[in-house]
Amino acid sequence: PKKNVSWFPQKYKAAQTVFNIDKKCQKISPDGKAKIQLQLLLHTGESTTFHFANGSTALKDRDATKELLQQLLPKFKKKANKELEEKNRMLQEDPVLFQLYKDLVVSQVISAEEFWANRLSLNTVEHSLSNNNKQEVGISAAFLADIRPQTDGCNGLRYNLTSDIIESIFRTYPTVKQKYAENIPHNMTEKEFWTRFFQSHYFHRDRISTGQQDIFSECAKQDEKGLKSMVTQGVKNPMVDLLSLEDKSLDEGYGTATVPTTSNSSNKSLRENSNSAIIKRFNHHSAMVLAAGLRKAEAPSDQASETSSTDGNSRDSDFFQPPLKKVKLQESIEYDDLQGDSGRQTIALNLKKSDRYSHGPIPLQSQHYTTSQDIINSISIIQHEMRNYKPRLTQVMSSNAASSAITALSPGGLLMQGGGQQTINQLVPTDVQSELKHLYTAAGELLRHFWSCFPVNTPFLEEKVVKMKSNLERFQVTKLRPFQEKIQQQYLSTNLTGHLEEMLQAAYSKFQVWQTRRMMRKT
């Protein structure tokens, strides 16, 4: 096992640095005991006992160590657990890996650590990648509400901001983030920034913007602009477009509906104005929250994100309109229960080149066409040659060789084995096949470990390559041999393991070469 606890006796005190602790728990000796000891129980079941020997301070040291370890323990426990969980998850999710694990670790060809050493690092990369693709945590629509102002007793208000809330504010209102970037830290402190934020009308949605010196008035204006552009952009779905709903182009003045009052702000009271401002803000806020949630997801689809970042509207305008309209119309007249079960809705396979799909990949051939003239010519040439054919009796084969060549070339013959490939899966029983498959994956894994050591340029790799070679040998003895014997017992004539052995031989010879070269260098 790895050295998890490094122990440095330094100066008079024992100070310790803990790198990575893979331990379950610690035990200390009872206070009254003569020996002052600290025992670490590791996950692997081993335990290490430290004996504190520096006399008078021993007890103190031990306690300090204990304290420190106590603090660190839960942290690493979590990490260890996480690793275990991760390993467990990987094994559960990947049956091939699980089989490999069984073949190699359980049967003790290689140790668990060796098995994971290569995998986990590979995995953390993968994992972090998949983490990125994971769903973003959305933004609560009520994040502003979570900032509950509390009175601080002397006519002031306290707002509690968490980093989550700040993140939410920034994601929902990019303009605020921009302001933040502009002003912090050269213009004002962070605290001042947020104080102003809460003071500004921007936070209080019902107030009508007045102050010009307010740094957020610009944000409000931009929001306004964003909202306007959203509105003018119109909607994509024609079914919800209220503007084109009615089919009447009469002038105003007809009808009983109250005449649209010249709805200028002059006509409205202040209260009404603030009310409609609230409504507008709510719509805008919800749209921004929604867009903030979608923005991340859409980020890779390059062009769309540009518009989304500023105005909360996440798509370019009516580029896709006609088909969308058709789809929505069809959707709205669909009665799925009246329809007979005309089969489930399937997703159409989207093929760029359908001929490729139906033919599969074909080897690239040099484009050599023969015209019919060519063919006719060649036929006439052959005919011509045949007419003038004279056997050269001096170079004739012996009849034995000829007949053996014929048998080799006839079906079932030695040279016609290529045609037998189809039959091999009929010849070999399935359990043998699956076992062979497992052997292949296991061998592949081991070989991968082996070959990954080259070029061997560190002592660690040297050590590893030797170990891997012995692993390979062990594999050959414990796994491959029994399998070969089993095949022989089942009198399967075909050489199934030939290729495996070849691969192993290739590895051995490589190892041989490397070893002799190393010996030579040493001497």
Add this chain to the structure above:
Amino acid sequence: MKLNIDGLLVYFPYDYIYPEQYSYMLELKRTLDAKGHGVLEMPSGTGKTISLLSLIVAYQKAYPLEVTKLVYCSRTVPEIEKVVEELRKLMDYYTKQTEAKNDFLALALSSRKNLCIHPEVSALRFGKEVDGKCHSLTASYIRAQHHSNPSQPVCQFYEEFDAVGRQVPIPPGIYNLDDLKDFGRRKGWCPYFLARYAILHANIVVYSYHYLLDPKIADLVSKELAKKSVVVFDEAHNIDNVCIDSMSVNITRRTLDRCQTNVETLQNTISRIKETDAAKLREEYSRLVEGLKEANVARETDMYLSNPVLPDEILQEAVPGSIRTAEHFVGFMKRFLEYLKARLRIHHVVQESAPQFLKDIYEKVCIDRKPLRFCAERLRSLLRTLEIADIADFSAITLISHFATLVSTYSKGFTIIIEPFEDRTPTIANPVLHFSCMDPSIAIKPVFGRFQSVIITSGTLSPLDIYPRILDFRPVTVASFTMTLARTCLCPLIVGRGNDQVAMTSKFETREDFAVIRNYGNLLLEMSAIVPDGIVAFFTSYIYMENIVASWYEQGILENIQRNKLIFIETQDAAETSMALEKYQEACENGRGAILLSVARGKVSEGIDFVHHYGRAVIMFGVPYVYTQSRILKARLEYLRDQFQIRENDFLTFDAMRHAAQCVGRAIRGKTDYGLMIFADKRYARADKRGKLPRWIQEHLTDGSLNLTIDETVQLGKHFLRQMAQPFRQEDQLGLSLLTLEQLQSEDMLQKIAQIAQQA
């Protein structure tokens, strides 16, 4: 499947059928057989449209001489397009089954804005602009000028259509708006005029109400439709208001000011023409003397609004001498205008009848009734003679002339109300003259008279007997169909109290009560926690919603709601609301969930469906009474009482309940859909309100759900939603609310079906 509806072979383009659809078709068939009118109520989402189309198309095919045309009127553009798509489905089924080539021509017609393909004109945003620009390129005199002066721009698409489009009939098929545009682009023809022309020989026409109900437009578009047509008004629950709207006029001071400029422009144009082309005016004059009502032969492209009064009211005689010359007419208009200006300069409300108005105008400025009646015609003729290109500019004077003609034509059914200011803002002078129609039967009368069958249908027409009364016609069938359900997918609940037992109501006296507003807020908050995806909440009016939202905001209720769902709110700006609506759907779509606060009688409540997860609950805050203090409404109520013996309260409740039903009905759009319908007002529990809800909602209102507290509502709602969330398969419905052909033919099923239709 192929159905036998009372001896008629009906092709129905689905493998299964709802029992109520069968029943609906039976009633419809009877109506057509009797060549009479019908009122049919069937819940939305039960395939009303396809039933209608299947039966009428079958009828047309079977008796091509009895029914020559189907005129299908719907309210919104999306609705129109939906109908055409359903029709396409039906026709595809016909071709597949009969393997005969389709010989039906069906098309949608809409305004120029939706049909224009001219690159510059169609780029304009508003319908009015498109109309005006189109007119300036296609008017008959413009085209005449183009002949002598080729640099005068004209619309190539129209020229092309005019040259060849009429000789070659449009091939049979189903043409939606986009198909017409495609066809037009391919041929280089104007789709709008093509459609206008094609409706004359089409088998099926789908367009908006206005093309039939508004005399100004109907005269241009639908004049020549055959008498043997079947007319269907779908979504007809508001048809009376459409009728009234089409005959009413409002005049503000701004209208008069604009009219003033119009008059001046006319005057200048006349004097200019007099110098250059006096013959033209003389010719107009002599034609008017000869009694030709219209001095020039109207071309289809000369898009002046037609006479605002109904055809049978238009005088068939020569224009009176006092307004025959152009100058006299302009002088006449000036006098009329001055009179109106004087009338608007008042400080108190005036209400008078049309005869009173005529008497007053005669006494004050000596204007007779007769020339007033000819005002609209005379102006039309003048505008045409003067070759005014931009008619959109002349909308004000057109409006005034329409008012003149209407007020002098109808002595009954109309009222004039002059208000010096708005009720809400008594300090700001904003005088308006309302000339308002109170009798919806006036506008629709010619439709009933002219066409052999008129079907009025909707999801909410209850109480059924009121429509024949206010529209003044004798239907042969009046029926309401319920929705057969395999599971109760709608859950109407009446919440009458908050948890503090304070009554919840939007009654005028208590609506601003702190406790009521808070309880409404709590209801929404609680529902936002238990209902998945979308919730739509309707308020009784826009102002009320604004107030409530503001106080919810102050009380922190909205913040708490935001923890559960995003909030979107309808505004008075349609573009803004569309945006909010789309975001709302987006939020429902991505699982975040949202609440839409909206207004009954608003555009959202009338035109937008909230299918499936877009609306899992609808909350109706209060009873959506119309603003009862309005004088126009009061006059109308009075008229209804005197003329039709409909009591004020009955009508008000009926009107409120149909809007409430419309609102809550938005959530259920089919049998696989489900949703809560929450009526948040204790007054809904009363029998007179409840009884006016459509039958298909009433049926599911149990006694136990009449006066709930918020807590009880949450409990019931939770239970309902949990049940509904279980998988619902086709097998569950089969035999109950969904039938195969065999099941339909069984004896006891036919008996059951007979009970679905309830005759009023």
